[in-house]
Amino acid sequence: xxxxxxxxxxxxxxxxxxxxxxxxxxxxxxxxxxxxxxxxxxxxxxxxxxxxxxxxxxxxxxxxxxxxxxxxxxxxxxxxxxxxxxxxxxxxxxxxxxxxxxxxxxxxxxxxxxxxxxxxxxxxxxxxxxxxxxxxxxxxxxxxxxxxxxxxxxxxxxxxxxxxxxxxxxxxxxxxxxxxxxxxxxxxxxxxxxxxxxxxxxxxxxxxxxxxxxxxxxxxxxxxxxxxxxxxxxxxxxxxxxxxxxxxxxxxxxxxxxxxxxxxxxxxxxxxxxxxxxxxxxxxxxxxxxxxxxxxxxxxxxxxxxxxxxxxxxxxxxxxxxxxxxxxxxxxxxxxxxxxxxxxxxxxxxxxxxxxxxxxxxxxxxxxxxxxxxxxxxxxxxxxxxxxxxxxxxxxxxxxxxxxxxxxxxxxxxxxxxxxxxxxxxxxxxxxxxxxxxxxxxxxxxx
Numbered sequence: 001x002x003x004x005x006x007x008x009x010x011x012x013x014x015x016x017x018x019x020x021x022x023x024x025x026x027x028x029x030x031x032x033x034x035x036x037x038x039x040x041x042x043x044x045x046x047x048x049x050x051x052x053x054x055x056x057x058x059x060x061x062x063x064x065x066x067x068x069x070x071x072x073x074x075x076x077x078x079x080x081x082x083x084x085x086x087x088x089x090x091x092x093x094x095x096x097x098x099x100x101x102x103x104x105x106x107x108x109x110x111x112x113x114x115x116x117x118x119x120x121x122x123x124x125x126x127x128x129x130x131x132x133x134x135x136x137x138x139x140x141x142x143x144x145x146x147x148x149x150x151x152x153x154x155x156x157x158x159x160x161x162x163x164x165x166x167x168x169x170x171x172x173x174x175x176x177x178x179x180x181x182x183x184x185x186x187x188x189x190x191x192x193x194x195x196x197x198x199x200x201x202x203x204x205x206x207x208x209x210x211x212x213x214x215x216x217x218x219x220x221x222x223x224x225x226x227x228x229x230x231x232x233x234x235x236x237x238x239x240x241x242x243x244x245x246x247x248x249x250x251x252x253x254x255x256x257x258x259x260x261x262x263x264x265x266x267x268x269x270x271x272x273x274x275x276x277x278x279x280x281x282x283x284x285x286x287x288x289x290x291x292x293x294x295x296x297x298x299x300x301x302x303x304x305x306x307x308x309x310x311x312x313x314x315x316x317x318x319x320x321x322x323x324x325x326x327x328x329x330x331x332x333x334x335x336x337x338x339x340x341x342x343x344x345x346x347x348x349x350x351x352x353x354x355x356x357x358x359x360x361x362x363x364x365x366x367x368x369x370x371x372x373x374x375x376x377x378x379x380x381x382x383x384x385x386x387x388x389x390x391x392x393x394x395x396x397x398x399x400x401x402x403x404x405x406x407x408x409x410x411x412x413x414x415x416x417x418x419x420x421x422x423x424x425x426x427x428x429x430x431x432x433x434x435x436x437x438x439x440x441x442x443x444x445x446x447x
Contacts, residue, residue: 003405007405007408007412008408011408011415014412015411015412019418020265020268020269022418022422023102023268023272024105024268026109027106027108028105029429030105030111030112030429030432031105033429033432034112038107041440042107045302045303046306048296059123059290060288060291061128061201061288062288062289062290064297065209066206066208066209067205067286067297067301068300068301069208069209069211069212070205070288070366071281071304072208072307073208073211073363073365074276074282074362074370075274075282075366076215076359077360077362078166078356079275080219080316081169081336081359082165083270083273084096084316084317085316085333085335088317088321088326089326089332090258090262090331091264091267092249092257092258093240093241093249094240094241094245095263095267095270097263097267099268099274099309099313100271100309100314101268102275102309103309103310105277106271106272106277107302107305107306109277110275110301111299111301111432112298113133113277113282113286114298114301115297115435116428116432117135117287117297118131118286118287118293118294119140119435120139121287122135124381125381128288129287129288130287130373131284132284132287132373132374133147133280133420133424134148134151135287136424136428137420137421137423137424140431143423146420148378150280151374151375153413153420154281154284154370154371154373155387156413157281157371157413157416158367158370158371158374159371159413160406160412161414162364162370162371162391163364163367163391164401164406165406165410166189166361166363166364167189167190167395167396167399168398169333169356170189170399171185171186172332172333173333173337173352173356176337177337177349178353183399185399186395186396186398186400189360189361189399190392190393190395193368193391193392194388194389196365197365200369201285201288204366204368207362208362208366212362215358218355219312220315222340222347222348223319223351224315226340226344226348227315227319227322229343230322230323233322236321237317237321241317244260245260245263246260247260249263252327253328254329254330255326255328269411271313275304275308278425279417279418280420281367282301284369284370285366285369286298286300286301293447294435295436295438295439295446296439296447298432298436319340319343320336320339324342325338325339326339337353340352364395372387372388
């Protein structure tokens, strides 16, 4: 058994029924305890995203909006292009339904993560702010060993989801479109990533607050044009999603067919890969926000799942299904490229190629910060700069790895990272509920 086969077997175990139930179950548990805050407070949350924070002089490194865009930079990535396509290829159209379910419950999870991150964050000796699962698990639950374990898994996971997957997806797209060498792609991406991350979270925040809105709007507009041109087939795409969420998808063309269990597994796994709710990554960015209100930042944080999965991932899925490309036998970014090219010959493929490059780049700079904070928690401030250089090296190496190995490695490390975080969220759910009730009773003071 070679390394790829070992990683595939390990990934199947990590992302088995127990993990999927743990992730969605935690989101459902938090949703009930918080009175389905993701639905009731979504309008307010969206208003807060675009309103000026009242505490510009509060402790923190970046603005609340920059914290959101840094988190979104790390989430709106190849998961929205390659991940959605992979979910459909392996789980059929029904995987998108389970991706939505994962996202709706995941909004409550993301809210709780950010509330706890701000609640238990600490000021470091250099004046920067550090927070996230490693802090709230250690300080809130008193389980320092588990917080340390999360930080270890997080620092390793950044090399998968945050670097190798991203550079690999860009390399595949550029080689397919323009014949660019994967080695050249890796070197250029590593250099561009280094230029930003060497400047730390403040430089990352300044880049993401401009890059994320631009790339998200441009990609969604491109997808909408294709859906308008294929308007008569959009209802059929929705019918496929809802039908195959509960019924097996038969083989068709190059599509091998998929059982309902595969739809659930790959829908949830790719949904988590895309929006990262439950992994514990995004709260690391939200902990750096200049804010005095954990609940305000929590509401802002949960919109990240809405933007990422409910909007951007849905656009990708509908284009793939409405154009009929999903039965072609292609997978990953190649499938999304084919779908956009079929829907809008010429510009469509360019949208995907450029979108992958920009999305992946933003994800890499966001995840570089996550990994850096995790390794810093373990070894101290001195580990910060060496980690940045190693991260850039892994970006370069990931460009020419096998696609299957890269995705399996990322899914496995994501699962390992999620387990300590979900334990922390359940154990500290009472803290989140109390803070939420207090803030909603006095919104003029806290929100």
